[in-house]
Amino acid sequence: MPQTPGADRVVVTGAAGFIGGALRRQLLARGAAVHAISRSPRAAGHEAETWWQLDVREPGALDDLVRSVEPGVVFHLAGETSAARDLALVGPTFEANVVSTVNVLSAVAAGSPETRVVVAGSLEEGASSPYALSKATAHAYGRLFHELYGTRVVHLRVFMTYGPGQTATRKLVPYVSLALLAGEPARISSGRRLVDWIYIDDVAAAFLAAGSAPADADGRTFDVGSGELTSVRAVAEEIRAFVGRGEIELGAEPDRPREQEPVADPEPAARVLGWRPTTPLAEGLRRTVEWYAAYGSKTSFRT
Helix, strand or coil: CCCCCCCCEEEEECCCCHHHHHHHHHHHHCCCEEEEEECCCCCCCCCCEEEEECCCCCCCCCHHHHHHHCCCEEEECCCCCCCCCCHHHHHHHHHHHHHHHHHHHHHHHHHCCCCEEEEEEECCCCCCCHHHHHHHHHHHHHHHHHHHHCCEEEEEEECEEECCCCCCCCCHHHHHHHHHHCCCCEECCCCCCEECEEEHHHHHHHHHHHHCCCHHHCCCEEEECCCCCEEHHHHHHHHHHHHCCCCEECCCCCCCCCCCCCCCCCHHHHHHHCCCCCCCHHHHHHHHHHHHHHHCCCCCCCC
16 A cells, blocks of 8 residues: 555445455455445454445545544445446436545545545446446546645546456346356347456456555556457357357347447556556456356355
């Protein structure tokens, strides 16, 4: 972690989520004292872990915690992850992704200005969906706080994350894996969309690297992706090969309008953060299918 007061103490919002859980485990393995935040009550599973039941969408929710803990880093992962185009998502996505980010940045700027904030961005940042626009707006607020108030913000533009433990079963990799393992056809879109896929452990490692990076990382944005594009169809077919059975029904679901196909540039993260992805897509998918084969029948998961 950065060499600042409280460098051995970190705060993780969204700590019960897919990326948050993986990051939390890596932080604890490194010896950090983790203050984990979730909207639901959680029991600590490690002596260096403290859970806080807070809703970061609420103004001032983090103020007392940040002032008392004075963490070296706040990893801000809480938010809405659905990229659906539904009108009903506009308000909740704005609250979950924009308001929460402003509240985190405000708490740090006012209560612990030496703390670094690592914000989880997205490959989708623009006006293609409520989610994408909310992520772009949160990114803009990060730049504002850095330039106007000197907040130590590092923005990670996270590409399509997959891997063991992902419980958002409408996402492609868990959905196709679970459907085929259950002997059901996987009904997907045309499969033509090209995506930059990145394994969960590599993503968590990128957040660790951003937390401990030199001061010249502050105020910058880094891509967290593989730098390679692979179609949705190819990933679904690879999953079927690992499962060893099943049918992929291409075109059974409509393609989403205004889908983006950005590819990550991992070189800036390699130069400044010292991070590169290490898990090839085929290996990551194999591990993921094996995990769902072992645990996918459970009705709920805990990270």
